[in-house]
Amino acid sequence: MAEQDKHAPQFDAATGQSTTGHDWDGIQELNTPLPRWWLGIFYATIIWSIGYWIVYPAWPLVTDVTRGVIGYASRIDIAQDMALLKQERAAQSKALTEASFEQIKADPELFRIATAQGKAAFGDNCAACHGVGGGGAKGYPNLNDDDWLWGGSFAEIQKTLEHGIRFAGDPDTRVSQMPAFGRDKMLDAAQIRAVANHVRSIAGLSTEPKADLAGGAKLYADNCAACHGDQGKGNREMGAPDLTDAISLYGMDMASLTETITNSRNGVMPAWQQRLDATTIKALTVYVHSLGGGQ
Amino acid sequence: MSTADADDLPLFAPSKKVYPQSVSGPYRRAKWIILVLCLGIYYLLPFLRWDRGPNLPNQAVLADIANNRFYFFFIEIWPQEVYYFTGLLILAAFVLFLMNAVAGRMWCGYLCPQTVWTDLFLAVERFFEGDRRERIKRDEASWSFDKAWRKTAKHAVWLVIAWWTGGAWVLYFADAPTLVKELATFTAPLSAYVWIAILTFTTYSLAGIMREQVCTYMCPWPRIQAALTDDDALNVTYRYDRGEPRVSVKQAQRLRSTGAPAGDCIDCNQCVAVCPTGIDIRDGAQMDCIQCGLCIDACNTVMTKVGYPAGLIAYDTDDNVKRRQAGQKPVYRPLRARTLTYAGLILVVGGAMVYQLATRKMADISVLHERSPLFVKLSDGSIRNSYTVRLLNKRPESRPFALTVSGPAGARIEAVGSAATADLRPVVTVEPDSSREVRVLVTVPADVHLDKSQPVTITASDLFAGEVVRAEDHFMAP
Numbered sequence: 001m002a003e004q005d006k007h008a009p010q011f012d013a014a015t016g017q018s019t020t021g022h023d024w025d026g027i028q029e030l031n032t033p034l035p036r037w038w039l040g041i042f043y044a045t046i047i048w049s050i051g052y053w054i055v056y057p058a059w060p061l062v063t064d065v066t067r068g069v070i071g072y073a074s075r076i077d078i079a080q081d082m083a084l085l086k087q088e089r090a091a092q093s094k095a096l097t098e099a100s101f102e103q104i105k106a107d108p109e110l111f112r113i114a115t116a117q118g119k120a121a122f123g124d125n126c127a128a129c130h131g132v133g134g135g136g137a138k139g140y141p142n143l144n145d146d147d148w149l150w151g152g153s154f155a156e157i158q159k160t161l162e163h164g165i166r167f168a169g170d171p172d173t174r175v176s177q178m179p180a181f182g183r184d185k186m187l188d189a190a191q192i193r194a195v196a197n198h199v200r201s202i203a204g205l206s207t208e209p210k211a212d213l214a215g216g217a218k219l220y221a222d223n224c225a226a227c228h229g230d231q232g233k234g235n236r237e238m239g240a241p242d243l244t245d246a247i248s249l250y251g252m253d254m255a256s257l258t259e260t261i262t263n264s265r266n267g268v269m270p271a272w273q274q275r276l277d278a279t280t281i282k283a284l285t286v287y288v289h290s291l292g293g294g295q
Numbered sequence: 296m297s298t299a300d301a302d303d304l305p306l307f308a309p310s311k312k313v314y315p316q317s318v319s320g321p322y323r324r325a326k327w328i329i330l331v332l333c334l335g336i337y338y339l340l341p342f343l344r345w346d347r348g349p350n351l352p353n354q355a356v357l358a359d360i361a362n363n364r365f366y367f368f369f370i371e372i373w374p375q376e377v378y379y380f381t382g383l384l385i386l387a388a389f390v391l392f393l394m395n396a397v398a399g400r401m402w403c404g405y406l407c408p409q410t411v412w413t414d415l416f417l418a419v420e421r422f423f424e425g426d427r428r429e430r431i432k433r434d435e436a437s438w439s440f441d442k443a444w445r446k447t448a449k450h451a452v453w454l455v456i457a458w459w460t461g462g463a464w465v466l467y468f469a470d471a472p473t474l475v476k477e478l479a480t481f482t483a484p485l486s487a488y489v490w491i492a493i494l495t496f497t498t499y500s501l502a503g504i505m506r507e508q509v510c511t512y513m514c515p516w517p518r519i520q521a522a523l524t525d526d527d528a529l530n531v532t533y534r535y536d537r538g539e540p541r542v543s544v545k546q547a548q549r550l551r552s553t554g555a556p557a558g559d560c561i562d563c564n565q566c567v568a569v570c571p572t573g574i575d576i577r578d579g580a581q582m583d584c585i586q587c588g589l590c591i592d593a594c595n596t597v598m599t600k601v602g603y604p605a606g607l608i609a610y611d612t613d614d615n616v617k618r619r620q621a622g623q624k625p626v627y628r629p630l631r632a633r634t635l636t637y638a639g640l641i642l643v644v645g646g647a648m649v650y651q652l653a654t655r656k657m658a659d660i661s662v663l664h665e666r667s668p669l670f671v672k673l674s675d676g677s678i679r680n681s682y683t684v685r686l687l688n689k690r691p692e693s694r695p696f697a698l699t700v701s702g703p704a705g706a707r708i709e710a711v712g713s714a715a716t717a718d719l720r721p722v723v724t725v726e727p728d729s730s731r732e733v734r735v736l737v738t739v740p741a742d743v744h745l746d747k748s749q750p751v752t753i754t755a756s757d758l759f760a761g762e763v764v765r766a767e768d769h770f771m772a773p
Contacts, residue, residue: 105712131668291734
């Protein structure tokens with residue numbers, strides 16, 4: 001037993017198949033090699049991969065990668081596809097660039113292109129604040145409704161898109177500033193409360209039982225009416241919201257109103273002129289206008 | 296070990312080359328006529344024109360994949376109507392079953408593309424290489440110029456037919472005359488060439504090389520057919536009651552004069568020689584038999600020559616052979632529960648399809664509720680929901696549809712970018728044979744009580760033709 005040649009093939013008595021020669025407590029493993037065809041394919045793939053290294057980008061280097069002899073890169077493909085797409089859409093883009101809003105509105109095909117392109121641009125640039133469908137959120141206007149701070153006509157929407165609102169980087173940006181009546185000590189807490197109650201009353205909402213409505217009305221006339229109007233109907237020239245309609249950007253409950261009057265709200269929207277081309281802004285304008293609130 | 300022996304056996308019999316001999320007779324004539332008709336339709340149908348007006352293609356049969364339309368003479372099918380093809384397939388299955396119940400494998404023998412093209416390829420083979428004996432002799436002989444050119448010519452013509460077959464196939468998917476020009480000038484789309492190549496290969500290999508093996512080994516129908524058939528279905532049958540024992544004409548006279556039994560089969564083997572699948576019909580019904588009836592033609596020719604009555608091989612049933620042997624009259628029952636049921640099912644399915652087609656809507660509407668935001672409150676407190684409405688116009692002229700809404704009280708409807716009729720119904724015009732998507736706004740006044748969700752129906756009515764289609768969705772509120 002001890003003198004047996006370790007490398008001589010050993011065979012399993014029951015099946016006649018050769019064994020690996022390994023022996024664990026009398027249990028031996030049958031030698032079942034991989035099929036030849038399988039091994040052949042396996043080695044072929046290894047050889048194939050060498051060709052792959054040569055032809056395609058493969059090995060990472062310190063600052064770069066091996067480029068491969070045919071100079072292929074998936075990024076080049078994408079660049080080509082994008083260029084091709086641009087070329088295919090050139091006619092459409094040209095038509096869109098040259099058409100007026102009225103022409104776009106009157107031509108179903110142009111309108112379809114504009115809204116489709118606008119929707120894509122909206123998803124990329126606007127949805128982060130205004131929501132996917134332009135539904136908005138507190139502080140971010142809902143673009144589907146008919147209440148506009150700065151105007152909902154094609155021209156006004158386009159201007160807002162181009163120059164933004166209270167955007168420091170654009171000299172033509174839409175500007176208005178509501179004072180922080182509380183923070184800047186223009187009104188005290190009781191006065192703010194009275195004004196808030198007055199605003200709720202002109203909006204048709206309930207007021208607090210012991211609210212000083214007369215005092216509130218007087219304070220409103222002195223401090224707020226210049227922008228929001230005597231009746232609280234707002235003024236689009238300076239982005240002053242209508243306080244009487246059913247829509248509000250920051251909330252009409254006492255707490256929200258108190259906060260608004262105390263510290264003011266001055267939301268900012270970037271100017272897109274610097275980032276998007278005129279045609280895209282035009283498409284965005286048509287899309288936003290088409291959401292339901294366009295005027 | 297015995298299992299190892301079983302493992303080593305071949306999976307199927309080695310193929311024997313079949314040299315079918317030419318034959319003439321009524322069945323052969325019927326097969327030629329069917330061949331010319333079927334191939335004529337297949338090769339020429341794409342060129343048939345059918346005027347559908349200025350906006351639609353004028354090809355009678357066209358599968359316009361690029362534009363998602365299928366045209367069949369006066370019928371135009373949109374992708375969502377492909378279930379018609381399901382009806383066609385069911386109909387085809389029942390017709391196949393009915394044929395089988397009446398006269399066995401008529402499909403295999405006369406109509407199957409495999410049979411038709413194989414017949415054509417055999418005719419070409421016969422033209423270049425001669426009839427059965429000549430072909431066998433030439434194949435056994437060593438290579439010579441004569442053998443080489445005949446074989447080369449045969450394969451060349453086969454390839455041309457196969458190529459033409461593939462070429463005709465792609466013509467069903469594009470305007471045929473245009474595509475022929477493009478193919479000839481090598482400006483056709485790559486896919487056309489690829490499909491022609493694929494079908495050239497399949498036609499050449501299936502009809503030229505594999506032939507009867509397709510029927511014997513590849514086709515599922517013989518297996519299914521065997522399970523579907525019954526005792527009354529007519530089959531190509533060797534009437535062994537009349538044929539056995541097989542003796543020559545002279546010997547039969549001698550035997551009959553002594554009163555010994557003698558059959559009409561003179562064992563001339565003509566039935567075997569003409570058989571395209573290389574079987575002997577006298578072995579009885581068998582799966583390899585495609586029931587083409589060529590052995591009937593061959594046998595009748597011989598019977599007439601030797602002065603025996605025809606019909607030793609004929610369309611008959613095994614039961615009738617047994618009846619005649621027992622001295623009874625043969626019974627034929629083409630009208631029986633099985634055939635009547637199949638015929639009835641064909642009528643029902645066919646009728647349902649015709650009804651479906653005749654009453655189908657030429658317009659359609661689908662509505663998708665905008666989810667972001669679900670609803671919008673307007674400045675006067677009214678609630679508005681937005682929907683994406685897609686209108687479908689299957690007619691070859693443009694049609695204006697007026698939209699109306701029903702559901703919550705006081706609901707108003709408008710379509711973004713669309714004008715409205717005098718009674719404030721928005722009008723959406725859909726181009727011929729196309730669909731159009733519009734954003735539709737439905738607004739309910741503030742004083743109407745609304746649940747979180749209530750059903751709403753949007754209806755589109757063709758302003759001229761009056762066709763009305765509607766779709767249901769929901770109106771959401773806070």
